[in-house]
Amino acid sequence: MRALVIHGGAGAVPVRMPEAERTAYEESLGRVVDAGFAILTGGGTSLDAVVTAVAMLEDDPLFNAGRGAALTRDRTAELDAAVMDGRDQNAGAVTCVTRIKNPVLLARRVMEESSHVLLAGAGAEEFALEQGMGLMPNRYFRTGRRLAHVESMQHGEDVPDLMPASQGTVGAVALDTAGDLAAATSTGGLTNRLPGRVGDTPVIGAGTYAKNGVCGVSATGEGESFMRTVAAHHIAAAVEYRAMPLREAVTELVHEILPGIGGRGGIIAVGADGTIATDFNTPGMFRAERDASGRRTVAIGP
């Protein structure tokens, strides 16, 4: 019943994307889902699979997380990430880190090596150093494409959201052979935002949640709406307490609860039986999935 689903952001973009770019995204999503699924078929844990997948997406400048992050109005990269282990609801997250190459790896350290769940900013980086992790200059994360985007916005140009998923995130949810669920999410945040703005990604229950026997969830989109609706936990509570099938719970959140407060974005989720659910109320969502039946899909549009 192994299953892995990943996302690379939800947005209004895919229609306008040149074919070569679309291919690059699809190839990257395929590589990442294959690498994560190989961990599961090799007997690895869902936790290892989701962290590996998210770290690969962080390293790929195509996606808004790690290198290639969307930039603040001060043109700096500020990164958030979270991971949750469905076995015991342990969780770790970091927010506003500016010099951590793979925020999801630091989130995992917070979960496994500290008594805390969420560390912010300089304190999170101090913890990283104490853990023997190195720091990267902020410049590593800033790509020309993201700089051009924030500059265009600041010059008041009417910039269509040409960059795929510039308001997005990356994430992964998996079920392993032992029946354990895990979820991880990482983001560079919104382009041209106020420095210090924290979205749903590092908030357990909003952008990331996992509980064995129930489901794992990772969200992408306009983070404030996911925070106000406590989106990931809303889905888990619907499955656990309302006996709602996972796909219905995801659809309810995406097409009823979120639009009720004007929220836009998407959800990926995996149920305790390996069911994969993905849905979004934006024109597209970058995603890929593989499961034990041999199904492998990579998609960007509807």
Added chain:
Amino acid sequence: MRALVIHGGAGAVPVRMPEAERTAYEESLGRVVDAGFAILTGGGTSLDAVVTAVAMLEDDPLFNAGRGAALTRDRTAELDAAVMDGRDQNAGAVTCVTRIKNPVLLARRVMEESSHVLLAGAGAEEFALEQGMGLMPNRYFRTGRRLAHVESMQHGEDVPDLMPASQGTVGAVALDTAGDLAAATSTGGLTNRLPGRVGDTPVIGAGTYAKNGVCGVSATGEGESFMRTVAAHHIAAAVEYRAMPLREAVTELVHEILPGIGGRGGIIAVGADGTIATDFNTPGMFRAERDASGRRTVAIGP
């Protein structure tokens, strides 16, 4: 059906507290609940009542929020706060602010004057300045009592938790005449913690939640457990979707869900009908409540 309940932290302390100190706490809690309830009887909103009550508790050095905050291992004060409006699930929060006299007032500005929900650190303070709010030196928040506590802990002394609610928070939940619910929470965090550690207080769904027709909730205690269980939203979901009476939902969270992961603390909540629910799995919780029936209680122990 007006109702207001406030808390000033949950902990192991009350038994050891000198009588004069107990009286000082009870008098302060009484003053605050009276001031907040006067807003409700004067036709004010639940939002004004909870923000006013929490700001008063922040100003009082007896409580672990605002002035008198528990200090980090670097002996600095880092403050978190959140507020949520039950009418539209709008919410605002700040984390790791070090120079904001009343973090709950800044949280309200984030909710009402920005498109964001959560702002952290220097970015939150920059937003405060842009809003015309002044900054306070960090020294304002540090009291001799909290400094002595963190120093004792760092010298390896076996310090019983003599300071009431040093791991606590302050919070308020109210229902107004219009039937609108609101909740607010504020904290100075854990003594001797890693700088940058964020607890449940500023996390919507964990330490703070409000939804009209359902309930408002504010939590206090060991924050990581409230984050991992998405405690406040767990209670709201039980009321909304499992038709569980509010008091049962609070008791389930405090005595079943939280202990399941070793969590300690307490909850205050108000239902859509004005029912007040308070419960805790610690020896005591500083609290006070008033409702439309004329009941007024102030309590610290069981």
